[in-house]
Amino acid sequence: MSDLHAPVLDWYAEHRRDLPWRGAGASPWSVMVSEFMLQQTPVARVLAPHAAWLARWPTPADLAAAPTGEAVRMWGRLGYPRRALRLHAAATAVVERHGGEVPDAYADLLALPGVGDYTASAIASFAFGRRHVVLDTNVRRVFARAVGGVEFPTTAPTKAERELATELLPPDDATAATWAVATMELGALVCTARSPECGACPIADRCAWLRAGRPAYDGPPRRGQAWQGTDRQCRGRIMAVLRDAEGPVHAADVVAAWPESTQRERCLESLVADGLVARVGDESYALPS
DNA sequence: AAAGCGTGGAC
DNA sequence: TGTCCAAGCTT
Known part of the structure; x- marks a missing residue:
């Protein structure tokens, strides 16, 4: 060398x-x-x-x-x-x-x-x-x-x-x-x-x-990094919904993005904990302010 | 210290 | 098509 x-x-x-x-x-x-x-x-x-x-x-x-x-x-x-x-x-x-x-x-x-x-x-x-x-x-x-x-x-x-x-x-x-x-x-x-x-x-x-x-x-x-069915994919779906909306999105739209409830709720929790998602009232979510 | 964390292009 | 990979960081 x-x-x-x-x-x-x-x-x-x-x-x-x-x-x-x-x-x-x-x-x-x-x-x-x-x-x-x-x-x-x-x-x-x-x-x-x-x-x-x-x-x-x-x-x-x-x-x-x-x-x-x-x-x-x-x-x-x-x-x-x-x-x-x-x-x-x-x-x-x-x-x-x-x-x-x-x-x-x-x-x-x-x-x-x-x-x-x-x-x-x-x-x-x-x-x-x-x-x-x-x-x-x-x-x-x-x-x-x-x-x-x-x-x-x-x-x-x-x-x-x-x-x-x-x-x-x-x-x-x-x-x-x-x-x-x-x-x-x-x-x-x-x-x-x-x-x-x-x-x-x-x-x-x-x-x-x-x-x-x-x-x-x-x-x-x-x-390798697994993808299909992982929390990463689930979190990504949820974030995409929030990014593409102008304001808060109804919980039903999040459900549509990821129907399986246990994983969806877990990911939602982690996103909120990370500061990437804010709960707005009881029925909707938004990007944090 | 090993695992978790997004996304899309290239092959 | 699925796999690999791309100027890493945090816990």
Whole structure:
């Protein structure tokens, strides 16, 4: 793995996508919104909601002043609507603790609701040019292959993995930030999960996995996510009904969305507990205000 | 620490 | 068609 930096950085300079939350024109708030939306969600599906979100709430204070239910409605079909709630809570915290400005320090970012290690590092790096290890699923896969010689990384990041990423991080802030986004982009565009295009990879000649003949994944089975009949599906149905209604919806409309009563009631309870749904009187439900 | 949490596109 | 997967976080 002798110097990976130059080929990856050169490749990035030529092949990088021009995304709205990238580059000098993007505000830290724009980066922050994008990172929330991109958690477990492909870039293509984030583009339109991201633009609409920033048009409606150009600053954290604008979002913080809106009802949480409006954030949930605006989130639309992005999935994992609790992210909308957490983004709202994070915006509120930014207003209360940081004067309305997205903080640039990792520790301050990490303390925000819905912000974990990845998101804190990403915002610090992409919005403020700070030097941080940014270990997302793309970067982990690139390193697993290029250095580890295996097709997929482990379920959770290991200490060794983090140490490797730290060693590979360029010493100066600006290059480190570019390296972070470049390795992510390489994983997203070339070193993909399904069908990597090793012929287009700038570090193919140094890749341990390719050198070994691209051996098939040989680790523990990775569990798929069940869907049909799950609470997730039930909750999704209920949320869709509420999003598509202008005001409160009658209980009968919720029943129509999910006839089985035990599961429906359980999901309704959990949605209320999560703050995604508000009971209105005895007979109807609405997005929270 | 393992499981729960949405959604839709690609193959 | 069903399965896999997509810039994770929380409990």
